[in-house]
Amino acid sequence: MRFTHRAQAVLVAALWGVNFVVIEVGLRELPPLVLTALRFVAAALPLVFLVPRPTARLRYVIGYGLLLGVCKFGVLFTAIHLGMPAGLASLVLQTQALVSVLLAAVLLGERPSGGQIAGVLTGSAGIALLAAGGGGHATAIGFVLTLVAALCWAVANVVVRASGETRPLSLLAWSSLVPPLPLLGLAGIVDGPKAVLDAVTGLSWTGILAIGYVGYLSTLVGFGLWNRLIAEYSVARVAPFSLLVPVFGIAAARLLLDEPITWTEIMAGAVVLVGLALVMRARTGRKAATAATPDPIDSDARTAAGAALVRAESAGTDLLR
Numbered sequence: 001m002r003f004t005h006r007a008q009a010v011l012v013a014a015l016w017g018v019n020f021v022v023i024e025v026g027l028r029e030l031p032p033l034v035l036t037a038l039r040f041v042a043a044a045l046p047l048v049f050l051v052p053r054p055t056a057r058l059r060y061v062i063g064y065g066l067l068l069g070v071c072k073f074g075v076l077f078t079a080i081h082l083g084m085p086a087g088l089a090s091l092v093l094q095t096q097a098l099v100s101v102l103l104a105a106v107l108l109g110e111r112p113s114g115g116q117i118a119g120v121l122t123g124s125a126g127i128a129l130l131a132a133g134g135g136g137h138a139t140a141i142g143f144v145l146t147l148v149a150a151l152c153w154a155v156a157n158v159v160v161r162a163s164g165e166t167r168p169l170s171l172l173a174w175s176s177l178v179p180p181l182p183l184l185g186l187a188g189i190v191d192g193p194k195a196v197l198d199a200v201t202g203l204s205w206t207g208i209l210a211i212g213y214v215g216y217l218s219t220l221v222g223f224g225l226w227n228r229l230i231a232e233y234s235v236a237r238v239a240p241f242s243l244l245v246p247v248f249g250i251a252a253a254r255l256l257l258d259e260p261i262t263w264t265e266i267m268a269g270a271v272v273l274v275g276l277a278l279v280m281r282a283r284t285g286r287k288a289a290t291a292a293t294p295d296p297i298d299s300d301a302r303t304a305a306g307a308a309l310v311r312a313e314s315a316g317t318d319l320l321r
Contacts, residue, residue, distance in 0.1 A: 001237060005229055009241035010308065012222045017248025019218040021256050024086040026210030032077035033187035034199045037180040040069050042215025043308035044176035047169075055161035061175050064129070064159050068223075069179025071152035084142030087259065091130045092146045098124050099154035100239035101131040107158055112236040113214065116279050122236035123243035124276025130246060157239055160230050168227035173303070176247060194226050240279040243272050 001009075026035050036095055054061055098120050104110040112120075165171045187196045205210075229238045247269045253259040 001229075001233060005232070006241075009229060009238065010244060012225050013241055014248045015217055015222045016242070016245045017250075018252040018256075019214060019222075020086040020090040020249045021214045021252045022210050022218075023080060024257075026207060026214065027077065027081055027295055029204055029207035029210065030199050031185045031187055031191045031195060032081040033074055033190060034196055035207075035214075036069065036073045036077045037183035037187065038200070038211045039073065039214045039219060040065075040179040040183075042211050042221040044173055044180075048172040048177060048221065051170045051173050052167060054163075054165055054173060054174050056165040060159060060163035060165070061171060062178055064156055064163070064171065065175035065178025066182070067107070067152050067156040067159060069176065070120040070182050070186075072149045072156060072269075074183055075152065076149040079142045079145035082142045082145065083139030084146050085138060087246075087249055087253050088131060089142075089146050091127045091246040092130065092143065093153070094127050094149045094242050094245055095124065095147065096150040096153040096157070097239045097242050099151060100157045101236045103154055103158045103159065104235035104239075108161055108235070110161075110234050110236050116236050116240070119275045119278030120240050120243075121275070122278055123240060123272050125248060126268045126271030126273075129271060130265055131266075151222050154239075157230060157235050158230035160227050161235050165227070165231060168231055169220075171225045172223050172227060176219070189319065237279075240276060243276055247272055247273060284288045 023035075029035075030038070075094065076089065082085055084092075101110075101112050101116065101120055104114060160168075160171070163171070185194060191199075226238070250259075250261060250265055250269065254261050
């Protein structure tokens with residue numbers, strides 16, 4: 001990856017790390033499914049009128065919207081609401097990095113190198129150490145739901161790669177039209193129509209600012225850059241950068257919520273950084289490198305890239321059926 005793209009990946013991790021603090025604040029104002037729905041309303045409007053339609057087929061757009069909006073964020077916000085601490089949620093959610101690499105290997109034919117696998121495992125060990133140091137106060141249902149959200153995110157990463165989308169921002173904006181209605185419908189069932197109406201009509205400035213951050217900075221800027229990087233490189237190359245999210249999340253919680261930082265968290269954060277360094281230094285496997293090459297310069301590479309796209313299309317179709 002070029003230096004500027006690595007910097008973009010780190011910026012996304014910082015935005016998402018702070019995002020967990022903002023989510024915790026937003027959930028003090030709004031029910032979890034309502035906050036999630038309004039997040040995607042903000043992400044879709046007005047951008048959907050300013051960008052062209054995605055180049056991916058409709059099933060990928062709808063599938064990505066359901067996976068990212070309803071499954072990942074709906075479940076994650078509910079988990080935090082049900083007792084999963086925001087800081088710990090930022091750690092457990094990053095298990096998606098390992099799952100993403102495994103799914104990409106199985107469904108897309110991407111072959112991670114030994115160094116990448118070692119880096120992901122090292123980073124995951126750092127996250128496990130962080131979780132072990134502060135996970136005693138999490139509820140069981142909150143912990144399980146966060147793991148489900150991580151799985152949904154990993155599948156969404158694979159869908160982006162399989163879609164062959166050439167307009168990542170368009171995919172993000174148009175797919176954001178999908179989650180609001182299902183989420184509001186679920187909120188009506190779970191919280192009651194009156195609670196949903198009161199939450200929407202009684203928004204405070206705190207709630208509006210929280211929606212603005214999670215909708216525009218975290219979703220549009222964060223996932224816009226993230227999807228573009230996945231489209232240009234391999235899932236195995238990009239996904240491990242999310243291991244930095246809990247490092248930024250813990251720092252943001254300390255600065256903004258005055259949460260203490262223990263020596264265990266400092267050491268675990270260092271392990272995460274070592275894991276990321278291993279991933280960045282590792283060479284990708286032949287299939288991953290070929291699929292990530294945007295403009296092959298010889299006929300053999302062009303043929304291999306075409307075959308990779310066919311395999312991705314087939315895998316994505318089977319995945320979304």
